[in-house]
Amino acid sequence: MGTAERKQREKELRKKQILKAAEKIITRKGMLSTTMEEIAESCELSKGTIYLYFKNKEELNLSILIMVLENFTRIMEKNLKKLNTFEERLRSIGESYLEFYKNYPGDFKIMNHNPEQHPEIEHSSRELERDLLATSSKLWGVVENVIREGMDLGLIRKDIDPLEIGISLWASSNGMIQIMEHIRSDAQRGVHEKSNIEEMDEYSRRFMGMDFEQMLRNLWAAVNNSILVKPAY
Amino acid sequence: MGTAERKQREKELRKKQILKAAEKIITRKGMLSTTMEEIAESCELSKGTIYLYFKNKEELNLSILIMVLENFTRIMEKNLKKLNTFEERLRSIGESYLEFYKNYPGDFKIMNHNPEQHPEIEHSSRELERDLLATSSKLWGVVENVIREGMDLGLIRKDIDPLEIGISLWASSNGMIQIMEHIRSDAQRGVHEKSNIEEMDEYSRRFMGMDFEQMLRNLWAAVNNSILVKPAY
DNA sequence: ACAATAAACTGACCGGCAGTCATTATGTGC
DNA sequence: GCACATAATGACTGCCGGTCAGTTTATTGT
Numbered sequence A, B: 001m002g003t004a005e006r007k008q009r010e011k012e013l014r015k016k017q018i019l020k021a022a023e024k025i026i027t028r029k030g031m032l033s034t035t036m037e038e039i040a041e042s043c044e045l046s047k048g049t050i051y052l053y054f055k056n057k058e059e060l061n062l063s064i065l066i067m068v069l070e071n072f073t074r075i076m077e078k079n080l081k082k083l084n085t086f087e088e089r090l091r092s093i094g095e096s097y098l099e100f101y102k103n104y105p106g107d108f109k110i111m112n113h114n115p116e117q118h119p120e121i122e123h124s125s126r127e128l129e130r131d132l133l134a135t136s137s138k139l140w141g142v143v144e145n146v147i148r149e150g151m152d153l154g155l156i157r158k159d160i161d162p163l164e165i166g167i168s169l170w171a172s173s174n175g176m177i178q179i180m181e182h183i184r185s186d187a188q189r190g191v192h193e194k195s196n197i198e199e200m201d202e203y204s205r206r207f208m209g210m211d212f213e214q215m216l217r218n219l220w221a222a223v224n225n226s227i228l229v230k231p232a233y
Numbered sequence C: 001a002c003a004a005t006a007a008a009c010t011g012a013c014c015g016g017c018a019g020t021c022a023t024t025a026t027g028t029g030c
Numbered sequence D: 001g002c003a004c005a006t007a008a009t010g011a012c013t014g015c016c017g018g019t020c021a022g023t024t025t026a027t028t029g030t
Helices: A003-029 A036-042 A047-053 A057-081 A086-103 A105-112 A126-152 A162-187 A197-208 A212-227 B003-029 B036-042 B047-053 B057-081 B086-103 B105-111 B126-152 B162-187 B197-208 B212-227
Strands: none
Touching: A003 A036, A003 A047, A003 A057, A003 A105, A036 A047, A036 A057, A057 A086, A057 A105, A057 A126, A086 A105, A086 A126, A086 A162, A086 A212, A105 A162, A126 A162, A162 A212, A162 B162, A162 B212, B003 B036, B003 B047, B003 B057, B003 B105, B036 B047, B036 B057, B057 B086, B057 B105, B057 B126, B086 B105, B086 B126, B086 B162, B086 B212, B126 B162, B162 B212
């Protein structure tokens, strides 16, 4: 009798529906401003029902984060598949990141959202934690593989850890974009509609006299240069 | 008659007292978990009074952020003054950052706290915005000056923008530490007491098999190498 | 077809917190 | 010691995350 299985599938489906609906709102309003009530309304359920599928708001947010990370990894992998030379592939990682930031600014913000810890509150399920760790590990792994590829080709110094480079690139990109968000929000607190690269560029130029994308590319170049056997000065 | 002036001074003093008290709590509990009531209690005032000195919680948080940034800039400048050679001074910037992270983990968290924007809510005062921008500009400026010094000595390539390097270093360091916080909080959601370098290192080694400080230093080296005239491989 | 049982769903309610405001207390000038 | 301004208060409002007793809907056994 497949009823139990169908029930299970339906339950998973509902969960996905809620996640999708929540993502839609959160990408517009941000995690903090979005209320559980709003999410419930948008998928035509009551607030209580949401809590049948997610223990609390934090778990819901975490689940969305996992979804977004998976999505980004997919994009990055898709872009990598199209390319043949190692140089292109190394460059492609940064480009994917920038592309994601441009095309999905809301999701990007989710990706970089760092939840504040409340020591008193009971923490989210171990399972979800493991999922998140696994998902981000997979993401870094993709970068790691490209670096490793470069090592095999003798193009990248073998005395460094490929994962370390992956994380460095990732970290510095995040940091750079965050600093830009900071500058933008300092400059235009509460007035803007949504994050986009043109706006970012404008502020970047206005306040620091330089192009944002160019800065990001230069930073990547800096990291890349230091890992290549023959740096391209 | 100096009464008005004294009143003014007293008002400023109160504001500082509130800020100090708030900082003390926030460094322990974080910005989100700290309530206005708690802050009020800790400086023996009522909640309403706090709102006479700060328009809302966001403005209070922003004022604290400015205070923390000023403090960090002071530390960085103090460390720079002690050193004579350019190489030491360049290195010192990164070390100051790490030192601040180790010694004032709560303040460090404030420094990296990115407030979510609520478009509906009226934004904070223009004056405060300008203060924040001026303060962070001053911070980057310190880095910029060291880079410029290196250029004058012919040790740093002149075809790059010193401010850009300053921001890059700052951004990548922030990003790196944030990613570590992420990993740590993924691994140990809600269980830890407070941020400290030993704990960070433990997680860094456990999950990525590498030392956190070493990673940070390597990242700085990467950026530095790409700006030096003769990279030190 | 229908009762028994389980599973999904609801929304009124609770507690906590940001922010408000009518009222009270304190200090200053005359 | 009175008039006035300024500082401070805390009860109150509205919002939101989270709960739970009760209701609706689906499934199973006979």
